[in-house]
Amino acid sequence: MDELGVRAAAIVARRPGDARLRRVGTSRAGTPMLLLSVGHGSRQVLVVAGPHANEPVGGATALRLAERALADPRLTEGADATWNLLLCLDPDGSRRNEAWLQGPYTLGHYFRHFFRPGFLEQPEWLPDGPDGAALPETRVLLGLQDELRPFLQCSLHGVDVGGAFVELTRDLPGLSRRVAHSAARLGIPRELGPYDTLYWPELGPAVYRVPPPRRGDLAAAITEAAVDSTWFHPQPYGTVTAIVEAPMWGVGAVEDRARPADADAVLRSVSRALRHDTRTLEDILARVRPGLGGSPDVTCLLAPVDDYLLVGPGLADSWDPDARGTGARPLPPLDTARLTALRLAGRRVALRTAGLLHQLLTASGQDPCDALPELDRLIDAWCADYRDGCGARWIPVARQVEYQARVVLSAFELAGRHTGARLRAGDSGRPAQATVPTHRE
Numbered sequence: 001m002d003e004l005g006v007r008a009a010a011i012v013a014r015r016p017g018d019a020r021l022r023r024v025g026t027s028r029a030g031t032p033m034l035l036l037s038v039g040h041g042s043r044q045v046l047v048v049a050g051p052h053a054n055e056p057v058g059g060a061t062a063l064r065l066a067e068r069a070l071a072d073p074r075l076t077e078g079a080d081a082t083w084n085l086l087l088c089l090d091p092d093g094s095r096r097n098e099a100w101l102q103g104p105y106t107l108g109h110y111f112r113h114f115f116r117p118g119f120l121e122q123p124e125w126l127p128d129g130p131d132g133a134a135l136p137e138t139r140v141l142l143g144l145q146d147e148l149r150p151f152l153q154c155s156l157h158g159v160d161v162g163g164a165f166v167e168l169t170r171d172l173p174g175l176s177r178r179v180a181h182s183a184a185r186l187g188i189p190r191e192l193g194p195y196d197t198l199y200w201p202e203l204g205p206a207v208y209r210v211p212p213p214r215r216g217d218l219a220a221a222i223t224e225a226a227v228d229s230t231w232f233h234p235q236p237y238g239t240v241t242a243i244v245e246a247p248m249w250g251v252g253a254v255e256d257r258a259r260p261a262d263a264d265a266v267l268r269s270v271s272r273a274l275r276h277d278t279r280t281l282e283d284i285l286a287r288v289r290p291g292l293g294g295s296p297d298v299t300c301l302l303a304p305v306d307d308y309l310l311v312g313p314g315l316a317d318s319w320d321p322d323a324r325g326t327g328a329r330p331l332p333p334l335d336t337a338r339l340t341a342l343r344l345a346g347r348r349v350a351l352r353t354a355g356l357l358h359q360l361l362t363a364s365g366q367d368p369c370d371a372l373p374e375l376d377r378l379i380d381a382w383c384a385d386y387r388d389g390c391g392a393r394w395i396p397v398a399r400q401v402e403y404q405a406r407v408v409l410s411a412f413e414l415a416g417r418h419t420g421a422r423l424r425a426g427d428s429g430r431p432a433q434a435t436v437p438t439h440r441e
Helices: 002-014 057-071 091-095 107-112 136-148 175-186 218-224 263-291 296-319 336-364 372-389 397-424
Strands: 019-026 032-038 043-048 081-086 152-162 165-168 202-204 207-209 240-250
Touching: 002 019, 002 032, 002 057, 019 136, 032 057, 032 136, 043 057, 043 136, 043 397, 057 081, 057 152, 057 240, 057 397, 081 136, 107 336, 107 372, 152 336, 152 397, 165 175, 175 202, 175 207, 175 397, 240 397, 263 296, 263 336, 263 372, 296 336, 336 372
Parallel strands: 043 081, 043 152, 152 240, 165 207
Antiparallel strands: 019 032, 032 081, 165 240, 202 207
16 A cells, blocks of 8 residues: 555656646545546546455556556647546555465465455445445545546456456447457456346446446345446546456456356356355354454454345345246346356355454454364365366466556547547537436346
8 A cells, every 4th residue: 555655656756747646535544545647638537446445456557557648648638638546445445455465376365364344334335325425535536526527437446256347337339349459468358247247238248337326225235236336426527437347366267158058057056055155154153253342343344244144145046046036137148157257256255254254363363163274174165166166367467457557548548539529519518417328227
């Protein structure tokens, strides 16, 4: 976290006439939130790094984008653009992941030190709408959106295990082809049926349309990410938001369009595994919870544990052909890519929960129920399934960063074309709510 600020300050010191660094707010724990701006154009780009605490690649991507913008005038004065790079949206959560950031980059090391706050503590979400935003980090982002009115917002996310994909609030024709090119050049698999976008419309291979916000219960909000969010807040200004997902460990099968011989058998297996894993972890939590106490640190770690255990059984039922009710939403056509994504998602819920429980016990220094050895066995077995059963392989950080930067630059060019065409047609630049197409599920 501190390194991002130091490197950004060095960029400004080197190019003080073209780059600026300012503090735009403070996190819950008092960490400064920094915005690096490059260029002096009237058209604003907003890039948000670190929206999820366990997805650190965006900070490095933001710095690379700053260097690219400084090196290529076509990205600034040539496009009448200013690049605004929020170095980290959740600095407190990101700091909790520092134990694995220096490596070794193994699945076991990652999940034993993984942290991501509970759903209600994630600053991109607006479960109570923008006026009800309680987190200072969220208010900082909303303020920047209202101040800048960007024509493009890019939220830099990471996938722990899987493939690369992009989510858009409005179509950018041609982006899918560019994503395919960048991913192929860098040896990164594209995710052609992500769990996140299971019911979302496909705009092209590995590019998906985010549905408009809607009300739902907490479980639906966590699993479908369709609540009101900072992705949609600047839409009245004509902003298109691109959520750029880059994987840390790639799995080749997530881009396999082949149809399996028996998709229902795979669904039953995945659902059965998730139910079994959830029950196992619920039992461990019930045994250890009485001895954990109620410190703020314990509360912080327990919130995401409770979230994951809440959604696990519901996910299993929604995938299981034998458990889905008659009124359940039908699953989309299931090829190997989608089935692999569901397998990865089910295992992810279990591994994240086990890793957080492992941290709770390790930090407390007490294990009266002898749960740590059991958690170690589970984490090792589930990571082996990712590695040996799914073929998960580490993607070097430099390639993750380069992929993400290329996709952002492609979105910048395509969104700029759209904006330019609108202005030439006589748009005065006022908020353009009515001009933004909407999707109806």
